Amino acid sequence: xxxxxxxxxxxxxxxxxxxxxxxxxxxxxxxxxxxxxxxxxxxxxxxxxxxxxxxxxxxxxxxxxxxxxxxxxxxxxxxxxxxxxxxxxxxxxxxxxxxxxxxxxxxxxxxxxxxxxxxxxxxxxxxxxxxxxxxxxxxxxxxxxxxxxxxxxxxxxxxxxxxxxxxxxxxxxxxxxxxxxxxxxxxxxxxxxxxxxxxxxxxxxxxxxxxxxxxxxxxxxxxxxxxxxxxxxxxxxxxxxxxxxxxxxxxxxxxxxxxxxxxxxxxxxxxxxxxxxxxxxxxxxxxxxxxxxxxxxxxxxxxxxxxxxxxxxxxxxxxxxxxxxxxxxxxxxxxxxxxxxxxxxxxxxxxxxxxxxxxxxxxxxxxxxxxxxxxxxxxxxxxxxxxxxxxxxxxxxxxxxxxxxxxxxxxxxxxxxxxxxxxxxxxx
Amino acid sequence: xxxxxxxxxxxxxxxxxxxxxxxxxxxxxxxxxxxxxxxxxxxxxxxxxxxxxxxxxxxxxxxxxxxxxxxxxxxxxxxxxxxxxxxxxxxxxxxxxxxxxxxxxxxxxxxxxxxxxxxxxxxxxxxxxxxxxxxxxxxxxxxxxxxxxxxxxxxxxxxxxxxxxxxxxxxxxxxxxxxxxxxxxxxxxxxxxxxxxxxxxxxxxxxxxxxxxxxxxxxxxxxxxxxxxxxxxxxxxxxxxxxxxxxxxxxxxxxxxxxxxxxxxxxxxxxxxxxxxxxxxxxxxxxxxxxxxxxxxxxxxxxxxxxxxxxxxxxxxxxxxxxxxxxxxxxxxxxxxxxxxxxxxxxxxxxxxxxxxxxxxxxxxxxxxxxxxxxxxxxxxxxxxxxxxxxxxxxxxxxxxxxxxxxxxxxxxxxxxxxxxxxxxxxx
Numbered sequence: 001x002x003x004x005x006x007x008x009x010x011x012x013x014x015x016x017x018x019x020x021x022x023x024x025x026x027x028x029x030x031x032x033x034x035x036x037x038x039x040x041x042x043x044x045x046x047x048x049x050x051x052x053x054x055x056x057x058x059x060x061x062x063x064x065x066x067x068x069x070x071x072x073x074x075x076x077x078x079x080x081x082x083x084x085x086x087x088x089x090x091x092x093x094x095x096x097x098x099x100x101x102x103x104x105x106x107x108x109x110x111x112x113x114x115x116x117x118x119x120x121x122x123x124x125x126x127x128x129x130x131x132x133x134x135x136x137x138x139x140x141x142x143x144x145x146x147x148x149x150x151x152x153x154x155x156x157x158x159x160x161x162x163x164x165x166x167x168x169x170x171x172x173x174x175x176x177x178x179x180x181x182x183x184x185x186x187x188x189x190x191x192x193x194x195x196x197x198x199x200x201x202x203x204x205x206x207x208x209x210x211x212x213x214x215x216x217x218x219x220x221x222x223x224x225x226x227x228x229x230x231x232x233x234x235x236x237x238x239x240x241x242x243x244x245x246x247x248x249x250x251x252x253x254x255x256x257x258x259x260x261x262x263x264x265x266x267x268x269x270x271x272x273x274x275x276x277x278x279x280x281x282x283x284x285x286x287x288x289x290x291x292x293x294x295x296x297x298x299x300x301x302x303x304x305x306x307x308x309x310x311x312x313x314x315x316x317x318x319x320x321x322x323x324x325x326x327x328x329x330x331x332x333x334x335x336x337x338x339x340x341x342x343x344x345x346x347x348x349x350x351x352x353x354x355x356x357x358x359x360x361x362x363x364x365x366x367x368x369x370x371x372x373x374x375x376x377x378x379x380x381x382x383x384x385x386x387x388x389x390x391x392x393x394x395x396x397x398x399x400x401x402x403x404x405x406x407x408x409x410x411x412x413x414x415x416x417x418x419x420x421x422x423x424x425x426x427x428x
Numbered sequence: 429x430x431x432x433x434x435x436x437x438x439x440x441x442x443x444x445x446x447x448x449x450x451x452x453x454x455x456x457x458x459x460x461x462x463x464x465x466x467x468x469x470x471x472x473x474x475x476x477x478x479x480x481x482x483x484x485x486x487x488x489x490x491x492x493x494x495x496x497x498x499x500x501x502x503x504x505x506x507x508x509x510x511x512x513x514x515x516x517x518x519x520x521x522x523x524x525x526x527x528x529x530x531x532x533x534x535x536x537x538x539x540x541x542x543x544x545x546x547x548x549x550x551x552x553x554x555x556x557x558x559x560x561x562x563x564x565x566x567x568x569x570x571x572x573x574x575x576x577x578x579x580x581x582x583x584x585x586x587x588x589x590x591x592x593x594x595x596x597x598x599x600x601x602x603x604x605x606x607x608x609x610x611x612x613x614x615x616x617x618x619x620x621x622x623x624x625x626x627x628x629x630x631x632x633x634x635x636x637x638x639x640x641x642x643x644x645x646x647x648x649x650x651x652x653x654x655x656x657x658x659x660x661x662x663x664x665x666x667x668x669x670x671x672x673x674x675x676x677x678x679x680x681x682x683x684x685x686x687x688x689x690x691x692x693x694x695x696x697x698x699x700x701x702x703x704x705x706x707x708x709x710x711x712x713x714x715x716x717x718x719x720x721x722x723x724x725x726x727x728x729x730x731x732x733x734x735x736x737x738x739x740x741x742x743x744x745x746x747x748x749x750x751x752x753x754x755x756x757x758x759x760x761x762x763x764x765x766x767x768x769x770x771x772x773x774x775x776x777x778x779x780x781x782x783x784x785x786x787x788x789x790x791x792x793x794x795x796x797x798x799x800x801x802x803x804x805x806x807x808x809x810x811x812x813x814x815x816x817x818x819x820x821x822x823x824x825x826x827x828x829x830x831x832x833x834x835x836x837x838x839x840x841x842x843x844x845x846x847x848x849x850x851x852x853x854x855x856x
Contacts, residue, residue: 013464015454016642019447022469026443036441038476041450041467048466055483214444278734284720285713288734292712293822298736303744306716306732308725315772316731344743394721 001172003029004038004060004144006052008067008077009151013043021066021153028160031225032178033210034168044074053084057142062168064160067151069134071113077148082121084141089119095126095135102133127163131155136163145171174227175208179234181224181242185252186261186403187418190215193222193249200244204237217392218399218420219261222249251412254403261402262290268409269300269348276405277346278304279317279336282354282367283397290402302346313353318343328353328370330381337374348408349374352401356393366422367393371401373408380404380414384421396420429600431457432466432488432572434480436495436505437579441471449494449581456588459653460606461638462596472502481512485570490596492588495579497562499541505576510549512569517547523554523563530561555591559583564591573599602655603636607662609652609670612689613680614831615846618643621650621677628672632665645820646827646848647689650677679840682831689830690718696837697728697776704833705774706732707745707764710782710795711825718830730774741781746771756781756798758809765802776836777802780829784821794850795821799829801836808832808842812849824848 005025011017019041026036040056042048049068056063068077082089096118103110120126120137127136127147134150136159147164149156166176185193190213201209208228214221224241228234246253254261269276278301280287288304291297307313310324317339324332337351351374356367366387373380382404386396404414417423433453439445447469454464468484470476477496484491496505510517524546531538548554548565555564555575562578564587575592577584594604613621618641629637632654640651652669656662674681682689697704706729708715716732719725735741738752745767752760765779779802784795794815801808810832814824832842845851 013454013467014458015451015464018451023443023446026441030442036443037471037473038480039441039469041469043465045465052466282721284725285716285732285734288713289717292734292736293710293818297712301734301736302740304713304732304734305744306713306720306729308720308729309727312730316733344740390721 001034001062001168002038002060003034003036003168004040004056004063005036006056006063006065007039007041008044008049008065010043010074012067013041021151021156024153024157025064025066025160027214028157028165029168031180031210031212031223032165032169032227033174033225034165034172044068044076046076046080049076049080050084053080053141053146057084057144057146060144062171063141063144063146064164065146065148066156067149069117069136069148069150071111071116071133075116078116078119078121078137081124081137081139081141081146081148085121085123085139087122087139090122091115092118092120092124092126092135095120099133127159129155129159131158138167169227175229175233177228177230177234179226179231179238181226181238182257183222183245183249183253184255184259184261185220185222185249186218186254186399187252187416187420188220188249189419190220192419193220196248197222197245200241200248203240203244205240206237208234208237209241218395219254251407251416254406261399261406262294265402265406265409266291266294266297266300268406270296272409274300274348275302275346276300277302277340277344277349278401279313279340279349279351279353280304280306280397280401281308281313281352282356283352283394283401286394286398287350287352287401290398302344303340305340328355328368330370330372330383333370333372333383334374334379334381337372338379341374341376347375348405350401350405352397354393354397356390365389365393367397369393369397369400371404373405373414380408382415384418386420387422388420429462429490429596430466430488431462431464431596432468432484432491433464434484434491434493435467435469436472436477436493438471438502440495441469449579449584452581452585453492453494453588455642456585456593457596459608459638459640459651460593460597460655461602461653462593462600472496472504474504474508477504477508478512481508481569481574485512485572485574488572490599491569491572491574492592493574493576494584495577497545497564497576497578499539499544499561503544506544506547506549506565509552509565509567509569509574509576513549513551513567515550515567518550519543520546520548520552520554520563523548527561555587557583557587559586566595597655603657603661605656605658605662607654607659607666609654609666610685611650611673611677611681612683612687613648613650613677614646614682614689614827615680615844615848616648616677617847618648620847621648624676625650625673628669628676631668631672633668634665636662636665637669646823647682679835679844682834689827689834690722693830693834693837694719694722694725694728696834698724700837702728702776703730703774704728705730705768705772705777706829707741707768707777707779707781708732708734708825708829709736709741709780710784711780711822711829714822714826715778715780715829718826730772731768733768756783756796758798758800758811761798761800761811762802762807762809765800766807769802769804775803776833778829778833780825782821782825784818793817793821795825797821797825797828799832801833801842808836810843812846814848815850816848 124137132155210225212223285306337349341349352371552565560583636655638653642649713734765777769777780799
């Protein structure tokens with residue numbers, strides 16, 4: 001099946017906004033074994049829209065059109081869809097009533113120009129939009145079925161997941177109940193994860209599970225896209241595969257689905273009524289910055305401190321000015337964490353010290369990270385040398401600091417080797 | 429003149445990478461009064477590439493193709509360009525010699541498959557690539573001139589600015605020496621800036637200056653795109669206009685061209701051998717995070733502190749635990765900044781305290797920002813109520829903190845009213 005996407009709107013065409021809707025649509029289709037073969041971007045221009053619709057209607061089996069369903073005069077999708085399909089625009093009474101109700105429930109009167117959003121090409125099939133006033137619809141133009149979606153990302157995504165992907169799967173002769181399971185990990189590279197998970201797809205009874213990855217350093221997202229006849233079948237297919245993924249990626253999985261590393265850390269701290277103090281250097285406040293603003297963080301984060309020079313770190317945590325003169329190591333990180341614990345009265349202190357190479361970025365530019373987590377009970381430490389540019393080292397220090405805290409709170413080892421570190425000849 | 433863009437490559441088509449090259453090209457052309465009317469994305473597929481080239485060659489006057497010039501088998505742009513133009517591929521000896529020299533200067537032997545990058549359609553005009561091995565070129569397909577550019581952003585941008593835009597301007601009958609002057613400001617909204625700058629374009633002798641904006645909250649970028657016969661003319665056209673922009677946006681301009689707010693603050697601090705301590709709350713370390721990692725920041729930033737609860741802020745700066753019980757105000761911000769100054773021995777202390785509304789994000793969600801800058805000489809304060817969601821308030825607090833420090837260091841008032849704040853009935 002040949003699928004095309006048409007992105008519409010002057011904002012996208014002029015580059016004022018980056019076309020993330022398209023990449024989202026295309027990725028989502030890929031997840032479920034469907035491929036986009038062609039994408040066209042045109043502005044809010046009648047002739048170009050008409051030509052784009054006609055050309056896609058000659059080439060494709062299915063076309064997803066994004067944007068142009070709003071209430072203003074430059075929203076032209078319904079009008080041009082009707083022209084391309086050779087039909088008139090008709091008022092859809094059901095959608096009009098739905099919109100009026102939508103406004104009434106918000107104690108507002110519907111502005112007259114919203115009526116335009118209920119004008120659809122005659123014979124169009126409505127694609128419901130449960131989260132907005134733009135009515136999605138499907139019509140046939142040329143040899144292709146066209147599905148029109150709103151430009152608002154939240155509305156488009158819902159419509160794609162709930163209605164369009166199942167329709168495309170059915171049309172492609174595939175099972176139509178779908179589910180996307182996601183695991184987030186830190187410390188395993190994409191090719192390593194791919195090797196570790198070799199063969200997991202085959203564990204699904206009768207198949208229907210597709211494994212995929214999305215790397216956004218420092219984290220890796222592992223995706224299981226599942227198709228079945230209904231959600232019960234989807235669940236039974238997913239069960240053995242997700243268990244295998246959890247077992248094979250093991251301690252490296254930091255969160256699942258919509259959860260985040262910082263959210264997991266914060267929840268674990270709140271569950272034990274723990275409090276946190278953080279000392280950071282080259283990561284420059286970004287560890288605290290991942291946590292401090294989250295709802296509920298005010299009861300957990302007692303203090304975050306940033307300093308760059310050794311004497312400033314000592315002063316900030318109340319250590320003797322010469323305490324770090326020997327350089328950074330597991331021992332000095334532990335000393336700083338314990339001093340921070342004593343000074344703030346928090347139950348947990350995290351110290352992440354970084355020494356970066358001198359000079360400009362280059363391929364072999366590296367940084368040494370020494371971190372420690374101290375509590376009244378014990379102190380755990382980790383040392384790692386991360387290769388990459390300055391930004392790479394900084395991102396790595398932030399992620400490693402948070403992930404070691406997650407591991408500590410979950411009773412896992414904090415010093416498991418990761419793929420992004422350089423094995424040192426003389427570990428300190 | 430009708431200009432189209434063709435983006436090529438499976439990575440873009442499948443959404444693995446977001447097509448920022450296209451938005452960059454389109455914005456850059458807009459800056460100089462050129463408009464893209466159609467964009468097509470196709471994968472590394474011979475038939476689709478050929479069709480895309482032929483269709484664009486029928487419609488457009490100029491086509492910019494991005495990607496597919498690499499050394500690997502899935503890089504097909506030269507091959508399909510030759511087919512579409514009805515010519516053979518020929519080895520370009522000059523480019524081959526250039527590539528061999530490129531590798532030799534890096535003490536490496538050119539891999540054999542790089543030779544492919546010197547195979548161009550017969551009669552093609554070379555577009556030089558001073559920063560890579562992919563050879564740009566121009567050929568005529570149908571009625572359009574096609575310009576082929578590398579997918580690597582840095583190489584594409586250089587080629588577009590140095591060669592393609594001047595060519596397009598000449599073809600459009602416009603002057604071809606170009607320059608883009610940029611001003612960064614904080615505190616003035618786009619429509620306000622547009623009103624303030626009304627008529628500045630007319631100050632350029634003989635015209636040729638185009639005013640534009642790009643809003644990325646909290647900052648606004650004001651752009652002057654200048655065209656002239658040569659760079660001397662460009663400079664003489666720009667001079668009166670940039671002077672007017674500086675005068676009208678005045679204190680709100682925080683940096684120009686590639687400079688940044690944090691870079692300007694750091695330079696000003698270093699120039700006077702000053703040192704800095706920062707206390708922040710809801711901004712959660714992001715003020716320190718903008719500065720602490722910059723080269724040279726280690727000599728300036730003495731300490732950054734984050735805390736959320738009032739008693740934790742007091743503890744962190746050595747104030748009596750009840751010192752903030754009355755809530756946040758200009759006075760309490762000043763007290764915190766002075767305590768931080770005393771505790772760290774820095775020459776400058778910045779305190780940014782934020783109180784956010786309770787509950788979830790909503791349209792009228794707001795936060796109160798009270799900030800102070802203390803030195804041995806004096807203490808300046810500012811209070812502001814910023815409307816927007818939690819993220820909006822946080823971004824505003826970071827920017828306002830840094831910008832007030834910039835203003836203080838430049839001898840400007842720190843409490844000039846900005847467009848993003850709500851006028852309070854009972855200012856503290």
